[in-house]
Amino acid sequence: MRAIVIGAGIIGSAIALELRQRGVDVALIESYAEGGHTSAASAGMVNPFSLTPGDTPALPFYLSSLRIYPEWVRKLHTLTQIDVEWRQEGCLRVALTPADAAHLQQNLEWIHRYEPEASAIGTERALAWEPALNKEIEGVVYLPNEGWVNTERLMSALHRAVKLSGTNLYTGVPVLCIELTNQHVRGVRTAHGVIEGEAIVVAAGAWAGALLQPLGVHTPVEPVRGVILWLGDLPVPVRRILSSPQGYIVPRADGTVLVGATREQAGYDLRASAESYAYLVQALAHLAPPLLHATVLGHTVGLRPDTPDHNPYIGAIRGYEGLYIAAGHAYHGILMAPATALAVADLVLNGATSLPIQPFDPNRFMR
Numbered sequence: 001m002r003a004i005v006i007g008a009g010i011i012g013s014a015i016a017l018e019l020r021q022r023g024v025d026v027a028l029i030e031s032y033a034e035g036g037h038t039s040a041a042s043a044g045m046v047n048p049f050s051l052t053p054g055d056t057p058a059l060p061f062y063l064s065s066l067r068i069y070p071e072w073v074r075k076l077h078t079l080t081q082i083d084v085e086w087r088q089e090g091c092l093r094v095a096l097t098p099a100d101a102a103h104l105q106q107n108l109e110w111i112h113r114y115e116p117e118a119s120a121i122g123t124e125r126a127l128a129w130e131p132a133l134n135k136e137i138e139g140v141v142y143l144p145n146e147g148w149v150n151t152e153r154l155m156s157a158l159h160r161a162v163k164l165s166g167t168n169l170y171t172g173v174p175v176l177c178i179e180l181t182n183q184h185v186r187g188v189r190t191a192h193g194v195i196e197g198e199a200i201v202v203a204a205g206a207w208a209g210a211l212l213q214p215l216g217v218h219t220p221v222e223p224v225r226g227v228i229l230w231l232g233d234l235p236v237p238v239r240r241i242l243s244s245p246q247g248y249i250v251p252r253a254d255g256t257v258l259v260g261a262t263r264e265q266a267g268y269d270l271r272a273s274a275e276s277y278a279y280l281v282q283a284l285a286h287l288a289p290p291l292l293h294a295t296v297l298g299h300t301v302g303l304r305p306d307t308p309d310h311n312p313y314i315g316a317i318r319g320y321e322g323l324y325i326a327a328g329h330a331y332h333g334i335l336m337a338p339a340t341a342l343a344v345a346d347l348v349l350n351g352a353t354s355l356p357i358q359p360f361d362p363n364r365f366m367r
């Protein structure tokens with residue numbers, strides 16, 4: 001079988017690699033020289049709970065992906081010799097106001113149903129663990145199993161693994177449209193001609209909806225711009241993810257941290273504004289004031305592929321033989337990538353998966 005995957009972000013690259021490792025002839029097609037700009041620009045948290053505002057049907061899938069992560073990144077390391085700096089050292093989810101603290105307490109009730117090891121810890125203990133935290137915090141929940149990766153390294157490793165696997169990688173080649181014969185996929189049209197395939201997976205991130213719209217397929221995806229600050233020369237180290245309703249801090253292996261993230265409706269504009277910086281500095285001042293003395297090393301910007309219910313589309317498109325989508329992972333694409341790759345490979349090869357993808361039916365908004 002020849003499968004075509006459109007988009008070499010974390011989702012498309014992970015799917016291409018999984019299909020190739022199961023013996024499929026794969027073409028991975030990417031508009032840009034590298035691909036996965038948003039994936040590389042993200043904070044890299046593998047965090048089912050720390051930013052999830054309430055119980056959601058997506059959680060069983062989030063947790064499946066978290067369980068797979070250690071083995072997934074270990075295999076990538078073996079294949080590529082690139083260390084993606086996977087750390088599973090947990091998160092402190094922090095309340096900064098009495099109202100946040102009440103909400104955090106309610107959150108702990110549903111979090112416990114999935115994660116018995118989550119616990120409320122005293123603010124003194126939290127400050128002893130993480131002296132960068134604001135001394136005025138009102139409540140803390142410790143989520144011991146959340147982790148993170150360095151996404152620039154992860155994208156380099158994935159792209160290298162894809163190349164080593166024998167996938168046909170086309171970069172700098174935008175897919176112009178999907179070619180069909182009698183509702184069966186035939187291939188994709190590019191400026192260089194048609195690339196043929198019997199299965200097509202649209203993994204084009206924030207651009208996925210536009211690729212399917214000409215076929216009458218309604219899978220809306222909107223870009224939500226996110227800016228992150230990168231800080232070094234910290235006056236005190238940070239060892240875990242620190243998250244709050246206002247923002248979060250993610251440590252990196254080299255002692256620097258990422259401070260995220262804005263949520264901006266700015267179309268496909270990838271510039272960071274002064275307002276983005278102002279928002280992030282304010283979040284930092286609330287969450288970890290000692291870090292205001294750190295040095296700004298730079299920033300990253302990405303376009304989250306968001307959907308009306310913030311859940312991705314994962315599955316076969318109704319009415320078209322051989323057409324699949326894996327896009328719209330919004331705020332959790334790094335977390336969900338390994339499980340998405342397994343699920344899509346199962347669907348393409350066997351027509352079904354045991355992974356809990358029911359909330360992600362791509363046909364749910366079809367009129």
Ligand SMILES: Cc1cc2nc3c(=O)[nH]c(=O)nc-3n(C[C@H](O)[C@H](O)[C@H](O)COP(=O)(O)OP(=O)(O)OC[C@H]3O[C@@H](n4cnc5c(N)ncnc54)[C@H](O)[C@@H]3O)c2cc1C
Nearest residue numbers: 007009010011031036039045175205226302332333334335
């Ligand atoms: C600031 C920020 C912080 C984030 N933090 C986290 C986090 O901590 N944890 C987490 O889980 N998630 C996080 N996310 C979300 C995560 O980054 C995304 O969900 C994820 O990167 C989406 O991956 P993707 O492969 O779908 O999209 P992308 O990385 O955008 O890849 C899609 C690719 O498709 C290509 N493409 C598009 N159209 C075409 C075409 N016609 N032909 C060929 N190629 C095409 C694009 O060029 C692109 O390379 C964050 C996002 C941002 C912006």
